Amino acid sequence: MQMRLPFKQTEPVSRSRMRNGLANRLDPSDRAFHEWYRFVLSYPPHLVSGYLEDFELAPGSAVLDPFCGTGTTLVESKLRGMRALGLEANPFAHFASSVKTDWEVDPGALLTAAEEIAAEVRRSLLAEGVDDDLLSEGPPEGIALRELPPEAAKLLITGSISPIPLHKTLTLLDRLNMRSGERYHRHALLALAKALVFSIGNLHFGPEVGVGKAKADAHVISPWLTEVRRMAADLRAIGGGQHQPCQAFMADARDIANVMAPESVDAVITSPPYPNEKDYTRTTRLESVVLGFVKNMYELRRNKKMLVRSNTRSVYREDDDDSFVAEHPEIQRIAEAIEKRRIELGKTSGFERMYGRVTQLYFGGMARHFAELRSVLRPGARLAYVVGDQASYLRVMIRTGELLADIAQSLGYELVRIDLFRTRFATATKEQLREEVVVLRWPGRKRTRRSANPLREALVGEWRIGG
Numbered sequence: 001m002q003m004r005l006p007f008k009q010t011e012p013v014s015r016s017r018m019r020n021g022l023a024n025r026l027d028p029s030d031r032a033f034h035e036w037y038r039f040v041l042s043y044p045p046h047l048v049s050g051y052l053e054d055f056e057l058a059p060g061s062a063v064l065d066p067f068c069g070t071g072t073t074l075v076e077s078k079l080r081g082m083r084a085l086g087l088e089a090n091p092f093a094h095f096a097s098s099v100k101t102d103w104e105v106d107p108g109a110l111l112t113a114a115e116e117i118a119a120e121v122r123r124s125l126l127a128e129g130v131d132d133d134l135l136s137e138g139p140p141e142g143i144a145l146r147e148l149p150p151e152a153a154k155l156l157i158t159g160s161i162s163p164i165p166l167h168k169t170l171t172l173l174d175r176l177n178m179r180s181g182e183r184y185h186r187h188a189l190l191a192l193a194k195a196l197v198f199s200i201g202n203l204h205f206g207p208e209v210g211v212g213k214a215k216a217d218a219h220v221i222s223p224w225l226t227e228v229r230r231m232a233a234d235l236r237a238i239g240g241g242q243h244q245p246c247q248a249f250m251a252d253a254r255d256i257a258n259v260m261a262p263e264s265v266d267a268v269i270t271s272p273p274y275p276n277e278k279d280y281t282r283t284t285r286l287e288s289v290v291l292g293f294v295k296n297m298y299e300l301r302r303n304k305k306m307l308v309r310s311n312t313r314s315v316y317r318e319d320d321d322d323s324f325v326a327e328h329p330e331i332q333r334i335a336e337a338i339e340k341r342r343i344e345l346g347k348t349s350g351f352e353r354m355y356g357r358v359t360q361l362y363f364g365g366m367a368r369h370f371a372e373l374r375s376v377l378r379p380g381a382r383l384a385y386v387v388g389d390q391a392s393y394l395r396v397m398i399r400t401g402e403l404l405a406d407i408a409q410s411l412g413y414e415l416v417r418i419d420l421f422r423t424r425f426a427t428a429t430k431e432q433l434r435e436e437v438v439v440l441r442w443p444g445r446k447r448t449r450r451s452a453n454p455l456r457e458a459l460v461g462e463w464r465i466g467g
């Protein structure tokens with residue numbers, strides 16, 4: 001099948017400033033709310049605002065991010081008077097996006113409570129001989145440091161936080177949770193998550209999450225207060241005015257019709273996972289485990305099963321998304337090329353044998369998503385998907401944007417264009433890989449009756465993928 005790409009890949013003048021290393025950086029004017037917590041490689045707010053303008057959305061329009069992560073699209077849409085909607089399957093990321101779009105907290109009450117809690121924690125630590133203002137080389141004699149439950153501790157990336165900072169963090173967390181019924185509690189908790197990742201723990205990002213040089217000790221209270229003060233300043237700046245509501249659902253983007261009303265969305269701006277062998281749950285593992293969002297392996301697996309498959313360590317026996325693109329020739333060609341390359345290189349481990357299938361599962365999962373999404377879109381809805389080419393599966397090129405554009409067209413979407421966002425250098429292949437924005441339009445259905453099974457309709461009859 002010839003893939004349907006009746007367009008010229010473009011680089012709009014309005015986004016010409018987005019160049020590689022600069023593309024993902026926060027502008028100073030973008031920092032409010034966004035900087036409360038964000039993934040290191042999140043796409044930037046100015047990319048979202050560019051497409052909000054391009055789509056000519058009126059205030060009050062409903063903007064959906066079905067892979068909302070930590071809420072970049074939600075925050076930016078709400079700042080511009082839009083009704084923000086999001087789906088996210090990662091429990092901590094869902095929490096972060098929910099808090100970042102909750103602007104009804106009294107900043108004065110938040111600050112006062114934080115100062116009180118900080119004083120309580122300092123007194124408690126000093127009573128044990130631990131001074132958070134003076135870093136130590138080892139724990140005081142005679143005290144047992146707080147630890148995570150064994151099942152939770154096993155989930156951490158080894159060395160991601162040192163024993164003394166963990167003890168102090170858990171002490172602060174206990175004090176915070178004593179006030180769990182207070183309106184400001186979730187904001188104070190998110191501030192701790194931000195400090196945990198960027199100040200307290202030993203993580204580094206470059207671009208994968210990893211562990212840097214271990215710190216024997218680290219300040220906990222002061223970086224947490226810094227983040228609380230940032231929140232209070234942003235809340236004061238908006239002056240407690242009226243804002244459009246925001247809803248963030250903890251849900252699987254492949255089952256979107258189960259949580260959202262039919263024909264309720266005017267636009268979609270999102271960045272789904274890429275087929276890049278990255279385990280996205282590792283990015284938030286430290287804060288998820290320490291703050292109690294994931295307590296054991298069972299909960300971690302349950303969360304992974306709600307994600308579109310993009311890596312071999314998140315594949316399960318019952319997965320069948322690959323069957324949904326079984327007749328797409330280009331996806332099958334790529335899977336076969338990956339398997340051939342694996343055999344040539346003598347790669348025989350269990351996860352290496354899954355490389356080809358993960359590609360099929362990924363695009364099948366995205367096909368399910370596009371099929372489900374149709375029922376919640378209003379006719380004429382515009383969509384922007386930020387995606388990237390990949391060459392990580394044994395150096396076999398995967399043109400993600402082109403393939404998703406083709407799948408979307410198979411499901412009745414109109415391809416408007418594919419914009420270049422930035423390029424990045426792949427060390428494995430010595431090639432420049434494109435990150436692109438696939439821009440689509442949903443024309444609406446000819447039939448007014450909503451299908452009882454939109455996925456089945458996507459695979460048979462008029463919407464058959466690859467047929």
